[in-house]
Amino acid sequence: MTKRTNLFPKLTCPREMHFLKIAGISLLLFCTTSQVAVADTYETYAVTATQQSKTEKLTGKIVDENGEAIIGASVKVQGSTIGTITNLEGEFTLSNAPRKAVLEISYIGYKPLEIAIGKSRDLRITMEEDTKTLDEVIVVGYGTTSKRKTTAAIASVNTEDIIKAPTANITQSLAGRAPGLLVTTSGGGLNNFSSISIRGGGTPLYVIDDVISEERDFRNLNAEDIEQITILKDAASTAVYGARAANGIVMIVTKQGKAGKMSVNYNFNYNWSQPANMPNKLDAHDAAFYKNMSMTNDGLAPAYTDAELELFRNGSDPRKYPNTDWQELCLKNFAPEMQHTLTVTGGSEKIKAYTSLGFYDQKSLYKFDVNSFKRYNFRTNIVADFKEIGLKVTSSIEAYKTDLRSPNAKSGDSYYHTWGHIQNKAPWEIAYNPNGQIFNTPDNPLLEISPEAGYTKNENLSAIANLALEWSVPYVPGLRLKALGNYRINNDKSKSWKKSPLAYDWDGNPNDPGKPSLSKSYSNWSSYTVQGFANYDRTFNQVHTISATAGIEAYKLFTDDSSLSREEYLLDVDQIGAGPVSTAKNSSSEGEQARAGVVARLKYDYASKYVAEVSLRYDGSDNFPRGKRWGTFYAGSLAWVISEESFWKTLKDRHIFDQFKVRASYGEIGSDAIGRYAYLQSYGLNDRGYLLNGSWYPGFSEGALVSKDITWYTTRDFNIGFDFGSLNNRLSGSVDYFRKSTKGYLTSPSAVAYTDPLGIALPKVKSNGEFIRQGAEFILQWKEKRGDFEYTLSGNFTYFDQYWNINPNEAETDTKNPYKRTTQAKGYWGIGYDCLGYYQNQEDIMNSPKRQSSTNLGAGDLKYNDFNGDGIIDGSDQHRIGKNSMPRGQYGFSADLNYKGWFMNMLWQGATPADLYMGGMIQGSQSGSGYPPVIYDFQTDVWTPNNTGARYPRLRSTASYNGSNNYGSSDFWLINTGYLRLKTLSIGYDFKHKLLKRVAWMNKCNVSLNGYNLLTFSKANKFDIDPEIGDGNLYTYPVSRVYSISVNVGF
Secondary structure (H helix, E strand, C coil): CCCCCCCCCCCCCHHHHHHHHHHHHHHHHHHCCCHHHHHHHHHCCCCCHHHHCCEEEEEEEEECCCCCECCCCEEEECCCCCEEECCCCCEEEEEEEECCCEEEEECCCECCEEEECCCCCEEEEECCECCCCCCCEEEECCEEEECCCCCCCEEEECHHHHHHCCCCCHHHHCCCCCCCEEEECCCCCCCCCCEEEECCCCCCEEEECCEEECHHHHHCCCHHHEEEEEEECCHHHHHHHHHHHCCCEEEEEECCCCCEEEEEEEEEEEEEEEECCCCCECCHHHHHHHHHHHHHHCCCCCCCCHHHHHHHHHCCCCCCCCCCCHHHHHECCCEEEEEEEEEEEEECCCEEEEEEEEEEEEECCECCCCCEEEEEEEEEEEEEEECCCCEEEEEEEEEEEEEEEEEEECCECCHHHHHHHHHHCCCCCCCECCCCCEECCCCCHHHHCCCCCEEEEEEEEEEEEEEEEEEECCCCCCEEEEEEEEEEEEEEEEEEEECCCCCECCCCCECCCCCCEEEEEEEEEEEEEEEEEEEEEEEECCCEEEEEEEEEEEEEEEEEEEEEEECCCCCCCCCHHHCCHHHCEEEEEEEEEEEEEEEEEEEEEECCCEEEEEEEEEEEECCCCCCCCEEEEEEEEEEEEHHHCHHHHHHHHCCCCCEEEEEEEEEEEEECCCCCCCCCCCEEEEEEEEEECCEEEEEEEECCCCCCCCCCEEEEEEEEEEEEEECCCCEEEEEEEEEEEEECCEECHHHHCCCCCCCCCCCCEECCCEEEEEEEEEEEEEEEEECCEEEEEEEEEEEEEEEEEECCCCCHHHHCCCCCCCECCCCCCEEEECEEEECCCHHHHHCCCCECCCCCCCCCCEEECCCCCCCCECHHHCEEECCCCCCCEEEEEEEEEEECCEEEEEEEEEECCCEEECCHHHHCCCHHHCCCCCCEHHHHCECECCECCCCECCCCCCHHHHCCHHHCCEHHHEEECCEEEEEEEEEEEEHHHCCCCCCCCCCEEEEEEEEEEEEEEEHHHHHCCCCCCCCCCCCCCCCEEEEEEEEEEEC
């Protein structure tokens, strides 16, 4: 760097210079909101041996390598709390610095220094720029790169933040963490996972320690074992992985041992979870009141007299007029969760080892302990580095096991059934008889969660072994050869014992619960992956750097699945042999799948200023017939680090832009998502196809006709973006625009008005269909340290849209309708009516277009828009309505604060508007089917002559009374589920900072309080509906709010 020039040559008079100093100090105070807290650092004096010695005044000035003053650098006496920061001239003063002490100097963007105080009491200290953060090593496909030199769209996730989140699995803690990483949750429950998407695509590829892994491997990772998470988003970073990487890559590097004495770390979390938002149900009196209203609105007699309403209220006749709170009877206030992790690491420079054990135990909100989940994790690795011959050997073994137990009764065996019954059960239905026995009423959820009911047990076990050899060839500088082998087995089993417990009438007489049934299934999968690669990295003449990678990869999978069942058990014995042989069923299947690829990549870097990269994968998949199994896919990318140009020097020296890089990429990635054996003529087997002479015989059915056009789908991926760093890289960020276009879709001619002359759909043909997904994203981050106070603020936003540019599956007649077609249409929920509100009176009804099937209309019923103006409301008036069924944008704002051992981590995460369509129970349309017309508190806002601005229309005795006028598909029933949540909050203290500082045998002791989904702001709140519930009837386990205490100790 050269000496900076004055950008303001005219401002030389003292008054103007004084003004600039004041303005600079004001800006500094604005950027660092912590001055009050930091002041304590400078003014508090600890009594230490160093400070008890004689002190003197110490002054100094801190400059960079060009002699320019560094403003705001931290100056602290080591081992004490004496400290200050430099002023606008880079100067500092310590009025009581010990004579023999060491100064700790630090500033963002520069290497920290330790300066021993000598005889001089006026110091001049030069700090050297630290490019480590810019050159941070990032693991990418089959290699590594640095932030400075990357040409691709890549984002990183802070793993420390993931560890602090009190979630059941890693998928639930990723929302809002990185641009382009979209996380959607649909309800809650034990072993529930959030869906991960990169830029709105499908399931991404997961690569763990250089090996393509299954999604379940990622889901069941112990967060404590993760070293680095990198999101690869464009073709420049994903093309080397071929077809499976069309939706992006989540790349994980797990922890390895570190040289040094053995250390043991133990982490414990205890969580309490409760519904983040669950609507309150009406009691029997209020539900009966609205039932009466629905009857009288239709001119019918009320269902209950005033005297009967009073009996519901006072509970004096629980037999005829019960008042049952199903939520109270079936659910606990909190569900406990517990997690333990133990890690051991250590070794020498030659051999390092790492081992971890993890256990997670989760209970549900059910009143009885019939729903539980347990996960066991084990991971160990050894790294042997034989530097004398340039050989590095890494071996690892990972295993995890999950156990999920759920209740299983004949009336319900899933969250959908059980929670549906808890939520929609009428409060005037009986739960228990006077003897405390479960009452025999249809769909009684107490039967489904009873310890006497049946169960479903799912046990999944995976074991994975890796061995990697990396040899730095001694006689060819820069050449490294690498071989890797991976073997895995999955052993899964499920046992479903469907049994209903006894239920009783009011007098204690038992019912006939039916006979139990048992089904079991087994799945044994194994696979292996082998890789062989050569990497060459060499710099010539100090400015020309060439990096080349070439290699092969092969993968093969073997599957073996089987199932068996028996029904109509006479004995309460949950074993296959105890069931009648005559009801026995069994099935099995076996399969193999293979993939292979040849990979090549070449990267050229000139003086860390101009970077070009090309990559290629010759990809093979046995999903295609011979002759079409191989496809060639490629990507190219460029990056220009403009901040290294001479014309940028002024901006760089002034730290307006310390770094500025522009990059662009384009590539084509294949997809083989067409189904197994689609290229073969197939037949379906039914083990009970024919009944002859009282015996079953298998039968066959013809499969789909084979298409001659089966081939790779191709996704064309374009990305352009820029990265920057400013103000000594305290402020950094990136912005990207992306566009993905997928072509090559197969479609059946039968879908576009062809007949089926062969009695079966015609074979699929290649179409000109094109699906487009495009959008933009950005991230901004501010990182700074002031004395003992260090903080990082970050915000990111991702928005995308997707649509069929040409929909090959849409009939031509539909494509020509601009209001209903899906072709080139985006940003809508579905097809329906525009609702204009409510009919105001009979005159309004008579003078307005109506649905032909609507009858008995009255004020307060829904009124629809005559979209085509023909005077009739019918299907022709329906068109695209709403926004989207899933949010098109997600964002996150995070803050990390550290001060004198205290730390706080906070994440606000949100999503742009998306529509959830109310189900029949939330609409109130099921009143004619035996359900109350109003179940929840929020449904009581119904239309009456005195409440014409109500959220709900006029109550009706049955939906059919007015021809189901109010329940046609319309935008009236759409709920905006956009939201902003306090996703995670963690506050804690590091006792090793001061209180336990001198305890030599303990190297870590942290205690923190954590929360998850603590606050939610959403328009869905007025319905008491969680914006991430995902079910319009609330027939699912609710999204959880979690409170947690965490203890982390190390020895």
